[in-house]
Amino acid sequence: MAKTQLNVRVDEDTARAARERALERGMSVNRYIEELVRQDTGEVGHTFVEAAADFMKQYETVFAEEFEAGAPDRAKPGVRDQREGRRGQL
Template structure:
């Protein structure tokens, strides 16, 4: 995959902490920042799925009452 250059500004303390952390992990600053973003996106995806699952768990009975349980459910006409 092609790489795209990003320029960001952070305070000196943050820059130094990032440099130190990348060094501790034996990776470049670029790799460290890339991993942070990928990790953050992974968490967002997991949070979305967890929240959707919790919503469905809480509202399952309402959905079943309204729409049945699929093609073989009680209600065939779900138009409104």
């Protein structure tokens, strides 16, 4: 992606905070500001949701098989009541 230069003016405290936070994260101030803007505009969240949707599509059958395999016990009426009754007898 092509980069565009953007000049902004901030007070010294804001500039110092940006430098410190960028340093703590091991990145340049430019990258730090760029990531903040992406987070604010939801690009990072949108990317996460897209990746999660792709993951679920890819592994949909695995999840379905796993949950269907355990479903019979959970779906039977009265199983919970029987288990609770056993606990009361112990």
